[in-house]
Amino acid sequence: MAEENKPKAKKIIEGANDLSLGISMVVAVLIGVGLGIGMKELFGIEWLFWLGVFWGVAAAGLNVYKAYKKQLESLEELKNDPRYKNYRQNDDDDDD
Numbered sequence: 001m002a003e004e005n006k007p008k009a010k011k012i013i014e015g016a017n018d019l020s021l022g023i024s025m026v027v028a029v030l031i032g033v034g035l036g037i038g039m040k041e042l043f044g045i046e047w048l049f050w051l052g053v054f055w056g057v058a059a060a061g062l063n064v065y066k067a068y069k070k071q072l073e074s075l076e077e078l079k080n081d082p083r084y085k086n087y088r089q090n091d092d093d094d095d096d
Helices: 002-043 048-080
Strands: none
Touching: 002 048
């Protein structure tokens, strides 16, 4: 009976992993906006809000880059896997 629950939990974990990138992007931007609002209120300088927004967007971009590198590493592991030895990348884009 434990084997029946295992695939369900695996699907939930994979789904949460897929959602984590989107959630981390939103959270990064919201934290940046919060920092910008806080700095603007604390120091009274209007452009500090936009600095916080920029930091949030930059952090979101960094999260995407890290996720890309992680997926690239897992692809390299699959290329060396004997189960996928017949895999070959087709660079020909001839759709004639």
